[in-house]
Amino acid sequence: MQPTGAAPSSRPPSPALFQPADLFDLSLPISKMAAMAMATDDAKRAALRSQLATRTRQQELLGHTAETVNSTVLNALQQHIHKAITRLGLVDVLAFDIGGDVEAGLKVVYVLERGSGEEWRAMGRFLRLAFICGLTPADATRPLRLSADSLPTATAFHQMPLAMAIYKIIGQQLTHRGTSLALQPADNDRSYRIGGVTFGVVALGELPAAHRYAEGYKRTDPVIRRGGRLYHSFSAFLLYAVLFWWSDGVGEMRVLWAHIGSDDPRYRRLVTDAIIEGLGIAVDWRYDGGDLNAAAQVSDHRRVIVSGFRPGHTVAAALWMRYGDIQLFKTEAPVADRSQPLADRYTVSAGAARRVLRLFGLESDVIDRGTVVG
Numbered sequence: 001m002q003p004t005g006a007a008p009s010s011r012p013p014s015p016a017l018f019q020p021a022d023l024f025d026l027s028l029p030i031s032k033m034a035a036m037a038m039a040t041d042d043a044k045r046a047a048l049r050s051q052l053a054t055r056t057r058q059q060e061l062l063g064h065t066a067e068t069v070n071s072t073v074l075n076a077l078q079q080h081i082h083k084a085i086t087r088l089g090l091v092d093v094l095a096f097d098i099g100g101d102v103e104a105g106l107k108v109v110y111v112l113e114r115g116s117g118e119e120w121r122a123m124g125r126f127l128r129l130a131f132i133c134g135l136t137p138a139d140a141t142r143p144l145r146l147s148a149d150s151l152p153t154a155t156a157f158h159q160m161p162l163a164m165a166i167y168k169i170i171g172q173q174l175t176h177r178g179t180s181l182a183l184q185p186a187d188n189d190r191s192y193r194i195g196g197v198t199f200g201v202v203a204l205g206e207l208p209a210a211h212r213y214a215e216g217y218k219r220t221d222p223v224i225r226r227g228g229r230l231y232h233s234f235s236a237f238l239l240y241a242v243l244f245w246w247s248d249g250v251g252e253m254r255v256l257w258a259h260i261g262s263d264d265p266r267y268r269r270l271v272t273d274a275i276i277e278g279l280g281i282a283v284d285w286r287y288d289g290g291d292l293n294a295a296a297q298v299s300d301h302r303r304v305i306v307s308g309f310r311p312g313h314t315v316a317a318a319l320w321m322r323y324g325d326i327q328l329f330k331t332e333a334p335v336a337d338r339s340q341p342l343a344d345r346y347t348v349s350a351g352a353a354r355r356v357l358r359l360f361g362l363e364s365d366v367i368d369r370g371t372v373v374g
Contacts, residue, residue: 030080030109037106038154045103045154052102070102077105084112088120092311093127094170095143104148111151111169115220119163122221122235123170125281125309126242132308132316132331133247135174135181144173161201162220163234164192176246197241199226201234208293212286212300230292232284239283239305243318247331254329255349256342258370260362262324270360271302271321280304280319280356299323306352307332317349319356326366328353342372 036048052073059069077098085091098105112120127144130136136144150169151157157165167183171194174181179195186193190201202223207214213223213232224231231237260267275282283303288294301322308316308331315332330349343350350367357363 034110
């Protein structure tokens with residue numbers, strides 16, 4: 001035992017223990033550093049690199065190697081990213097590889113923390129349908145793994161609405177019949193193309209004050225125009241696209257048809273009322289012939305996706321309402337022959353559709369008395 005008052009031992013102290021957060025200045029938390037990593041200002045990104053280098057040198061003076069410091073920071077970032085993905089409900093469909101690049105990891109943190117979170121949740125629903133419909137790489141397993149290198153530049157990320165910027169990250173991995181589904185610019189700043197589908201963004205100021213889509217308009221997920229059709233949001237447009245244009249590779253087909261009548265109040269409520277969360281997703285569009293101010297020749301349409309959008313779903317199914325008709329489309333393979341009732345042949349699709357239709361008093365009219373087709 002060393003006597004009291006004796007000179008301290010010359011043995012070097014053990015490296016100080018530290019927590020991942022200790023590597024960052026407390027005045028500069030991860031979220032703020034992430035914003036610097038995705039800043040359009042070169043000076044801010046340079047300041048971030050300087051900050052990281054300074055903290056690394058400080059830890060080296062305490063006896064830690066640069067490799068240990070870098071590994072600790074990367075682990076902290078991976079944990080931060082995993083928590084964000086978990087909070088957004090994306091664990092089953094999306095993961096990011098940041099490799100050994102701290103700055104890339106910070107960029108991933110930044111994009112995951114943009115918006116209200118609903119933009120990312122909507123992309124999760126789309127991705128589940130994309131897996132079912134075979135749009136992901138042939139060798140891809142869930143979750144879809146994206147490299148941090150797939151992130152757009154800071155300037156490109158900030159130049160479009162958030163929902164579209166998020167899709168741009170993911171769309172590079174998707175194809176339909178060999179055609180890339182990456183988001184590309186088209187003729188002008190507000191015109192874009194995905195595969196063979198061209199569309200434009202409709203700004204809030206372009207919508208008449210009383211327009212149905214003006215209320216609740218989201219600049220992060222804007223109204224979309226394609227020809228004579230107007231889609232309630234970009235995320236709704238994507239869901240429509242995956243079930244209408246891009247699902248043929250897995251044999252989506254119509255199996256049921258029922259005419260209810262556009263004047264039937266039950267039908268009108270099905271086309272306009274909110275769908276209980278968890279039972280289905282309403283995909284709304286309006287045909288106006290390209291005229292936002294049209295009073296005549298305007299018709300509202302809806303698809304309700306009843307299966308394929310939640311974790312664990314393996315088949316996609318949707319109800320399509322138009323001109324008083326209700327149709328059921330599905331990707332599910334039959335589990336019984338044609339001599340059996342439709343509900344016994346397509347148990348998942350018919351069961352999911354029945355739960356939604358029951359809310360509007362249409363269950364028997366469609367599922368039990370509808371015309372089986374296909």
